[in-house]
């Protein structure tokens with residue numbers, strides 16, 4: 001969870017808030033009609049810095065609209081439930097909080113509404129209704145969600161709440177009884193129905209407002225591709241299964257058609273996300289579905305292979321070290337899929353992992369990683385860890401420190417444990433005092449920085465393909481195959497010839513620190 005990505009993924013956004021990244025990234029909404037070179041607004045966190053804690057993205061969805069002349073009732077209505085008198089297309093203001101999976105939910109809702117003729121407002125007070133997609137993974141994320149709802153109520157008064165926090169509507173209703181509607185995660189139809197009730201669509205059948213790939217909140221050159229919802233695991237620090245339910249996989253053909261549309265629309269990098277990507281298809285018994293002239297199984301390997309044929313970079317997030325992940329590594333060695341695995345491990349002490357109810361034995365994980373690197377020597381592994389889990393002893397923490405020194409992972413984030421209301425872990429042991437949590441995080445990050453710096457310096461002199469994220473007054477910034485947007489490091493690039501956002505160029509690496517690389521286009 002980065003929260004920037006932050007949510008759900010507890011694996012993406014482990015409890016506790018991480019180091020670095022003080023401010024949430026703000027992205028401008030963009031669609032085909034109004035793409036911004038938006039990465040200016042979304043500075044990438046540094047390599048080895050942990051993902052952002054809890055609430056990630058507060059998207060300031062300032063879409064330019066095709067109907068500048070349209071008018072909306074923007075004054076606060078005396079009866080908030082009464083539909084405003086709207087001339088022209090009704091306008092929606094949208095706040096998206098949480099991880100990339102929540103971001104995909106927001107994109108789906110917006111795609112649907114844009115298809116019906118709704119426009120996006122730049123500000124709450126110019127909108128007919130405000131939608132807040134909440135994050136409920138951490139208590140701090142809930143507080144931020146409640147604050148976002150409060151802001152929308154104060155500035156507009158006609159507010160629909162959805163997302164993870166919507167699974168517990170009482171808490172929200174208690175604070176904001178006048179909300180128009182509260183719906184749970186993935187309840188797209190309920191959100192859309194609530195919008196219809198609040199402000200009916202002014203449909204214009206002659207306008208095609210929505211690009212075939214849907215409305216995207218990311219810059220044009222990369223997109224998140226959600227392959228499933230929910231999770232069958234029951235990690236003790238996580239309430240995501242309670243909020244989002246058990247695993248529900250999308251048919252492989254649906255995922256591939258969406259990916260194909262994205263690539264046709266100019267997306268150069270597909271970021272595969274879910275709660276547990278390696279479990280893809282278990283719930284539907286790996287069912288086949290039609291894709292082009294053949295049938296494709298809903299299986300991790302089969303999907304990765306087919307995605308690798310689409311001509312874009314394919315990056316796999318939230319992969320667990322299950323044995324069948326071995327099959328995908330040769331695809332990375334062949335260049336079909338990026339040599340990058342985002343694998344949230346959370347700890348390395350067997351006793352802590354047992355209390356966390358996480359799969360895996362750290363000895364076997366080390367052996368598995370060693371074999372993966374034999375098959376694909378330039379594999380980059382990103383992981384996140386929690387320190388200060390209830391009852392964590394100094395000896396257990398030392399096991400973790402020894403493990404990360406030996407595993408030599410390229411990108412690592414560290415979070416202190418934060419007790420999430422309702423998580424069984426809170427009762428599993430004595431709480432580690434906050435000052436000790438912070439001290440352990442500092443020791444962990446110091447140890448990892450030594451590893452990261454050595455691995456980064458080994459890239460000096462190499463020529464790497466780099467995808468350009470931003471070109472501006474601050475210079476040119478991109479990412480190598482080893483860096484995911486928002487959570488990893490950057491490559492600072494100089495170039496004698498013009499480069500544009502989304503270009504993939506070859507860069508000779510000339511300098512490195514523990515997070516970023518520097519080099520020139522060759």
Ligand code: SF4
Pocket residue numbers: 008009010011231232233234235238239240241275276
């Ligand atoms: S229960 Fe599922 S979503 Fe939660 S941390 Fe575990 S694997 Fe991730």
